Amino acid sequence: MKFKANSTLIILLILGLLLVLFKFSRFHTLSYFLDDFTNNLEGSYSWMLGRPLTFANGFGKLNTAHNYFLMPFLGPIALYFGAKGIFVFLVLCIFTAWVLFFKIEAIKSPFIFISFAFLLLNPTFFWIFDHPDVGWCIELLYFPFAVLFAISIKSAKNVQSICFAILLISVREEGIILVSMIHLSYMILQLESFTSALKSRKIWLYGLGYSALFVVSMLYLASKGNSNSFVESAFSVLKSHQSDSDFYFTNLKYFGHGLLLISPFIAFYLFFQPYKSIHFFVFCSFLLLLFGLIFFQTIRYFDLFFFQIVSLTWAARFILPFTFATAFLILNLPENSNIYQGSLKKSLLFSLFFVQFMLISFVRKDVSYSEIINGIISNEPQHRIKNLLNQSDLRIIREIEEVIPERSSVYVGDYLVPIFSNHFIVWPDRYKEFEKADIGIIPISKEHIHLRNELPLVMKQGYKSIGTVGDYEVFAIQKYQSYIDLKKLLEGKK
Numbered sequence: 001m002k003f004k005a006n007s008t009l010i011i012l013l014i015l016g017l018l019l020v021l022f023k024f025s026r027f028h029t030l031s032y033f034l035d036d037f038t039n040n041l042e043g044s045y046s047w048m049l050g051r052p053l054t055f056a057n058g059f060g061k062l063n064t065a066h067n068y069f070l071m072p073f074l075g076p077i078a079l080y081f082g083a084k085g086i087f088v089f090l091v092l093c094i095f096t097a098w099v100l101f102f103k104i105e106a107i108k109s110p111f112i113f114i115s116f117a118f119l120l121l122n123p124t125f126f127w128i129f130d131h132p133d134v135g136w137c138i139e140l141l142y143f144p145f146a147v148l149f150a151i152s153i154k155s156a157k158n159v160q161s162i163c164f165a166i167l168l169i170s171v172r173e174e175g176i177i178l179v180s181m182i183h184l185s186y187m188i189l190q191l192e193s194f195t196s197a198l199k200s201r202k203i204w205l206y207g208l209g210y211s212a213l214f215v216v217s218m219l220y221l222a223s224k225g226n227s228n229s230f231v232e233s234a235f236s237v238l239k240s241h242q243s244d245s246d247f248y249f250t251n252l253k254y255f256g257h258g259l260l261l262i263s264p265f266i267a268f269y270l271f272f273q274p275y276k277s278i279h280f281f282v283f284c285s286f287l288l289l290l291f292g293l294i295f296f297q298t299i300r301y302f303d304l305f306f307f308q309i310v311s312l313t314w315a316a317r318f319i320l321p322f323t324f325a326t327a328f329l330i331l332n333l334p335e336n337s338n339i340y341q342g343s344l345k346k347s348l349l350f351s352l353f354f355v356q357f358m359l360i361s362f363v364r365k366d367v368s369y370s371e372i373i374n375g376i377i378s379n380e381p382q383h384r385i386k387n388l389l390n391q392s393d394l395r396i397i398r399e400i401e402e403v404i405p406e407r408s409s410v411y412v413g414d415y416l417v418p419i420f421s422n423h424f425i426v427w428p429d430r431y432k433e434f435e436k437a438d439i440g441i442i443p444i445s446k447e448h449i450h451l452r453n454e455l456p457l458v459m460k461q462g463y464k465s466i467g468t469v470g471d472y473e474v475f476a477i478q479k480y481q482s483y484i485d486l487k488k489l490l491e492g493k494k
């Protein structure tokens with residue numbers, strides 16, 4: 001039975017709407033609170049508000065660390081529609097990739113549904129798309145842009161291919177690596193042996209061209225002054241731990257975790273795609289190169305307490321090998337759907353799909369499916385903030401956010417960050433903010449005493465405490481005390 005385009009479009013629209021609602025629910029339940037979330041939002045629209053290009057309070061000038069060419073173009077969406085507008089934009093990019101995937105002529109029904117579910121709607125995709133505790137960073141666009149690039153190459157649409165390649169490169173400097181790997185993979189997939197690949201002048205020319213482009217990109221980044229310190233710190237960590245067995249054990253463990261997460265996609269190639277030794281060699285070699293790149297990017301954090309969080313299997317890092325693996329498997333999709341026939345293969349494919357849930361839970365301790373499900377059902381936060389603020393208190397905090405002027409500078413405890421994401425968040429211990437905070441809302445408990453100690457450093461002069469909401473204390477400068485009638489808000493709670 002021939003696949004019906006209209007029915008599939010409706011299904012895709014429903015899936016896209018569910019993704020949007022999922023992100024909105026996670027945002028409303030305060031699940032996205034780390035600094036990368038607000039840095040990517042503020043960095044997008046900073047130039048529209050008279051601040052330096054890609055400036056964020058949590059870091060400073062983001063473009064001194066990476067080549068964020070695309071970020072300023074997202075400014076109007078982030079400024080006028082906030083985080084929810086960015087979530088919709090991300091889903092629209094993913095939806096576009098879904099639609100074009102179904103237009104690949106080589107794919108026929110029912111094979112199309114199986115390949116779509118495994119490649120573009122799998123548990124690993126949902127984990128990366130959610131990006132626990134962060135929710136949004138511009139690297140998430142690697143996935144839809146790379147899929148669109150691979151589909152355009154496979155469909156021999158040169159203009160589209162160039163456009164999506166440019167988009168990929170504009171996300172961050174690693175985009176050049178993804179473009180080169182996907183393009184070179186496509187050319188090598190047309191060949192039969194190692195010898196023919198080595199003799200291909202076209203492959204060598206493109207490989208050298210992409211290498212030169214990447215070198216130019218890194219030189220441009222180095223010219224902005226901050227990237228050298230990143231490289232130097234990575235080499236410094238390697239040098240200081242060269243005789244440290246714990247260093248090697250820890251990084252080998254995370255490398256093993258990365259292999260576990262990518263193993264279902266390697267198995268998909270081995271069992272459900274035409275096997276050729278050169279193709280498998282290229283697939284695995286490029287994956288290993290990406291793992292090596294991530295190791296070098298993250299090693300500078302080894303001596304810091306959050307190294308485990310931002311290691312190779314962090315969503316913003318793992319998106320590189322995951323994206324390449326997906327693009328490669330799309331390029332290599334077989335025209336013969338008989339490869340899926342047989343009860344054993346169907347059971348294996350089913351297992352490869354659902355084993356990803358267990359692998360993610362094992363590798364990423366910060367992923368809790370029960371917390372996500374309970375949050376969506378109850379529409380309430382599921383983390384520690386429940387012990388600090390009840391729902392009435394949260395409503396008061398949201399009302400405070402509504403009465404203060406737009407784009408105020410706010411110093412808040414981490415879990416409250418999503419509520420104030422339309423303002424400029426001031427972070428402790430950073431001192432990168434464009435201007436100091438107008439109001440502060442921080443926990444009272446002793447374990448958060450360091451946040452209170454930061455008040456003189458992050459608040460504008462003339463601030464004072466104006467009361468408490470739950471286990472949080474509210475501070476405001478004199479001007480903002482007139483906006484916030486805390487006594488009235490607390491009386492309304494009763």
